[in-house]
Amino acid sequence: MSRAPGADLPEDPDFLWDNPDPKPAYDVVIVGGGGHGLATAYYLAKVQGITNVAVLEKGWLGGGNMARNTTIIRSNYLWDESSGIYEHSLKLWEGLEDELDYPILFSQRGVLNLAHGLQDVRDSVRRVNANRLNGIDAEWVDPGQVKELCPIVNTSPDVRYPVLGGTYQPRAGIAKHDYVAWGFARAATVLGVDLIQNCEVTGFEIVRGRIAGVETSRGRIAAGRVALCAAGHSSVVGALAGLELPLASHPLQALVSELLEPVHPTVVMSNAVHVYVSQAHKGELVMGAGVDSYQGYGRRGSFHIIEDQMAAALELFPIFARAHLLRTWAGIVDVTPDASPIVGLTPVQGLYLNCGWGTGGFKATPGLGDCFAHTIAKDKPHPHVEPFTLERFVTGALVDEHGAAAVAH
Template structure:
């Protein structure tokens, strides 16, 4: 990647601010489009590990105000296929040292994640996943119904229920982290290293010469760059269409809700594909509940009453004690889903343009891992080994990484 002339060192942020609010300059070595966790992590690792600090992160709204502010903060790496296990385990390993790396508390809690099995088919697939995880060096266990009941006493595991709990997979190292603190931590450290975080700057198109992308057009003027990395989730496909490049993505609203603050009742994360709900309790006390995606395509960020109703009904069936809780707030994020329910990471047919999208419901847990991998890809102009299976070419070669089983419910 050709280097542009060195920029002047940035002034420190104003007193009381975590980062500066600079005006965009005419040119940078690298532009990162999207200030969610993936974009911020990419910029941070470019500066921290590759010495490329002449970077701008361009955000059309406010920093980390998209999916990063709307996810449910779950972290795990127990995916089935080797390629998926590789990048998610890389991410989890980085999560385990991220508070030290960023120098701040992220409310990272390795409380474990349970995936419930409700049928003979669930049990077989779950045991298969545990065995695959162990072969990849990932901590994974199979728990019987009694062990599940001991771990989560408020869960109704009786045989009388419509979806009896026949067991569960368990990953002890999995857990949660506060998404806002994670975003602010990456942003503050990236700013300290010289990265410009430019808010209110919507990318509307690209500067190009033939098959090479040389920068972007924005609502605040054209900006040249040696490389452009798109980390805009579902909006990535909107941007690439301006180049005549269609991505194999569909975007859907994804529902979630929280209750008011409650006394501690749940100290692990519990997921269920069959009943289609997952639950964790945040450090402040609210229950965080999520479900699957809405069936229609769209970018809406409001709650969908039918999906939310089904989600609450499923939660109350599994946890009768929740019948007395109230829904405080509902919302939706936007998930971009590829045909094989796996991400798309790496170079594009346009020289100088890189993409990171298609994460569906699994983007948050990958945050440090994909940021690290994409930064390496951009800095060296070739896919990182962990990104190679997730290139665009797999949709023409047929070498898909089918993780539909892992993505059947939001997680």
């Protein structure tokens, strides 16, 4: 079922997207059908007016990291550059359900980052002040206020890591990850974008330093411009175009419990005990921690990571001692030396790069899509992503967010 570009969203709520065969040529080809690829295609068509666009996905749409993340959305990053892109994204999240005309279950239940030591307190207060200077809602809360925000947190002083307070961002929250992917895919399809599944990119055609086409498992596709949104496999895909990227890919594990009655009202994170916990819409507890230390592309990780994060969760939430683990999974995160993304132009003319989001990709989905679409259309980085170009690893103008990414969230 094909639709004219710019047509209204279909009245049939069950319609999601078409599954066309690839055309011989497109103005823009996007490699990667996850959240970032789909959002970029949507904003290219909606905002930039470029509708002759194909999104190529080697598996199924939204089946990679988009389906494997833990859905936390926030903008309380330390540095101006990071808070700029994440706050831009959060503002788009706040109106995204209406814009896409699709239920993404965005719940602004707040995010609470706990402090357990004096240095934790100093760093947390510093971040609150930096957030406020950037117009971001952030506040410091003492242990009593922590207990008010989340009554099930153990705030007793007689524990290994007592809660000394925390930072709180009220506008932060969670959304339903697969609904977000489906909403962007549905809207992009209606605007004329081709979403092509089971189409693996196997190479790039580069003529006199400029991109000319993409080789795929379904044949060659000519392209005026190509955008890479391959997340954990970005270094592999980039190498096909001769790019050597400063990325390390690691498995990142998470887990969910059995379904429980509503008991956990917000999102709680702790770097000291190294865990974060939220409760999904259906009722399961969603928990995660840090990446596996080894590099690889496998979607499962080490058992000790699960064991450690379960122990950490029980330190904060003794009430969960008898909860049962339902399932675990892993995604593949691509991490840069400064724990900040890479977005912008490449040495190959007409080839654009979006990678290195590490553990922060989901929360950036709409903001990155908007800014990356602008970058592709104008052949110039959007102001919000200009600090994150590949050249910073030559100039030394790094945006070090290791503190913000110490726990995967």
